[in-house]
Amino acid sequence: MLELSNLAVNYGSITALHDVSLNVETGAIVTLIGANGAGKSTTLRTVSGLLKARHGNIRYEGEEISNLPPHRIVERGISQVPEGRMIFANLTVRENLLMGAYLRKDRNKLGRDFDFVFEIFPRLKERAKQVAGTLSGGEQQMLAIGRALMSKPRCLMLDEPSLGIAPILVKTIFQKIVEINRSLGITVLLVEQNANLALEVSHYGYVLETGRIILHDRSSALRANERVKSAYLGGR
Numbered sequence: 001m002l003e004l005s006n007l008a009v010n011y012g013s014i015t016a017l018h019d020v021s022l023n024v025e026t027g028a029i030v031t032l033i034g035a036n037g038a039g040k041s042t043t044l045r046t047v048s049g050l051l052k053a054r055h056g057n058i059r060y061e062g063e064e065i066s067n068l069p070p071h072r073i074v075e076r077g078i079s080q081v082p083e084g085r086m087i088f089a090n091l092t093v094r095e096n097l098l099m100g101a102y103l104r105k106d107r108n109k110l111g112r113d114f115d116f117v118f119e120i121f122p123r124l125k126e127r128a129k130q131v132a133g134t135l136s137g138g139e140q141q142m143l144a145i146g147r148a149l150m151s152k153p154r155c156l157m158l159d160e161p162s163l164g165i166a167p168i169l170v171k172t173i174f175q176k177i178v179e180i181n182r183s184l185g186i187t188v189l190l191v192e193q194n195a196n197l198a199l200e201v202s203h204y205g206y207v208l209e210t211g212r213i214i215l216h217d218r219s220s221a222l223r224a225n226e227r228v229k230s231a232y233l234g235g236r
Contacts, residue, residue, distance in 0.1 A: 089133030100150030
C-alpha cells in the first residue's frame, strides 16, 4: 500500500532521514521504533506532506504522492494522528470529530461514522458535548484517533499514541488500534517509543537510528533479536 524509497529529509543543513526505504503492506500494522530524534516522526510528517523530501519517492497504492499537498494526501486515504494529539481544545468532542470529516463529500453518511467512532470509544459518546480541552490525556488520544477515522482513511498513521497517557489507559489505546485494524481492515503505520507494546501489536517492524533504518523484520523476530532487546526492550 505504501512504499518509501531512498527518502532523505533535511531540517536546514541537518539531515534527519538518510535514504530511508520501507514498505507497508495492505491490512498490516507496521511499526517504526527508535530513540528520540531517530527520525520516526519526520518519516510520518513527510508521508503526510507536511515536510518535503530532499530526494526519494513516496508511493501510495502505486501512485507517486511525494509532491502532493497534505489535504490531497488525506483525500487519497492517508490520515495521521499527530504526536501530542493536537485536538481543538476549545471545540466540543463532537465538533472535533466533525473537523475530521472536513474534506468528505458524503455528508449524509456522517451519522453512521459518528456511531462507529462512539462504538469503538464509548467514552467519547458520553462526552460528546464536552469541551475537548477538559478531557484526560487518554480521552484526548481517543478523540484524536476518532477524528482521524472520520476522514475514512485506508491507511492510518499514529505518532506516539502512548505519550503522556496514564499506564492504565495505554493498553486500552493499543487494544483499540488492533480492533480498528482487524474490524475495518485499515492499514496502520505506528510510531512508538514503547517498543514492547509496538512490537506486540504489529506484524512487521523497522528500527530507526539517527535517520537510518538499521534493522527490519517480522515483529516477533525483532522482539527476539538480542540487539533490539538490549537497546529498546530493557534487555528482556
